[in-house]
Amino acid sequence: MTISRVLSIAGSAAQGSAGIQADLKTFQEFDVYGMSAVTAIVANNRTTEEGIFTQPIEAIEAQVYASLEHVGVDALKTGMLFTEDIIHRVAELIEESEVPAVVVDPVMIGKMGSQLLKDEAIDALIHHIVPLATVITPNLHEAARMLKMDVPDTPEDMKWMARDLHQLGADYVLVKGGALQDYPAVDMLYDGNSITELETQRVNTIHTSGAGCTYSAAITAELAKGKSVDEAVRRAKSFVTTAIQHALSFDRGVGSTYHAAHRKEW
Ligand code: PXL
Numbered sequence: 099m100t101i102s103r104v105l106s107i108a109g110s111a112a113q114g115s116a117g118i119q120a121d122l123k124t125f126q127e128f129d130v131y132g133m134s135a136v137t138a139i140v141a142n143n144r145t146t147e148e149g150i151f152t153q154p155i156e157a158i159e160a161q162v163y164a165s166l167e168h169v170g171v172d173a174l175k176t177g178m179l180f181t182e183d184i185i186h187r188v189a190e191l192i193e194e195s196e197v198p199a200v201v202v203d204p205v206m207i208g209k210m211g212s213q214l215l216k217d218e219a220i221d222a223l224i225h226h227i228v229p230l231a232t233v234i235t236p237n238l239h240e241a242a243r244m245l246k247m248d249v250p251d252t253p254e255d256m257k258w259m260a261r262d263l264h265q266l267g268a269d270y271v272l273v274k275g276g277a278l279q280d281y282p283a284v285d286m287l288y289d290g291n292s293i294t295e296l297e298t299q300r301v302n303t304i305h306t307s308g309a310g311c312t313y314s315a316a317i318t319a320e321l322a323k324g325k326s327v328d329e330a331v332r333r334a335k336s337f338v339t340t341a342i343q344h345a346l347s348f349d350r351g352v353g354s355t356y357h358a359a360h361r362k363e364w
């Protein structure tokens with residue numbers, strides 16, 4: 099049988115809710131063949147860099163080549179890229195790979211405040227990775243930092259942010275409004291011509307670790323199957339909403355989105 103093949107180039111989140119772990123769980127739920135290239139290992143979720151173990155550039159490129167050469171890749175996503183050096187090499191690898199669908203989740207800060215992209219690496223992300231993207235998926239904080247402005251407070255602001263971000267060179271921009279507490283969970287998808295608003299009811303939970311990773315991984319899986327960006331984003335939004343509605347809480351801290359939630363009757 100044939101199966102769509104997807105690669106995540108991202109960080110490993112040891113506690114299992116985000117990063118590569120969330121991506122692979124999501125890929126499995128979408129019945130695509132998941133592969134990974136680990137850029138850094140995140141062993142805790144504190145604000146410091148303590149517990150973050152950056153992988154050598156050679157290790158990252160060897161992992162990417164393993165996927166490309168032994169299996170083949172129909173779509174890939176990037177998550178935590180952490181340093182300028184990693185960004186430069188990953189950008190070259192993506193270009194060289196000619197993978198037709200590239201989802202860029204511009205991961206910057208984790209749900210518990212851990213810094214997943216160094217401050218000095220933001221410009222490299224904007225100039226080298228974003229222009230390679232089929233779709234970028236910033237949350238409000240990431241969108242604001244990329245545009246060097248304050249975090250917006252209405253869905254209307256999100257629309258012009260999506261238009262401004264489109265100038266950076268991605269085919270599509272998806273600005274996610276999860277952080278806009280007083281509104282429904284509204285996301286704006288801009289294709290260079292028109293804005294599509296995607297709205298779901300806000301889920302009242304703090305246990306949303308991995309939601310962004312899961313959302314972008316789901317988009318990647320659907321693009322690998324040949325869906326349009328519009329259709330991929332709609333399906334992914336529905337999947338992540340269910341995963342947040344039935345989020346898992348553990349002993350401490352922010353709990354996890356539940357990837358298998360869509361399979362169950364609630
Ligand atoms: O949710 C953002 C994220 C992405 N990637 C890794 C993470 C986190 C959050 O903790 O650890 C590796």
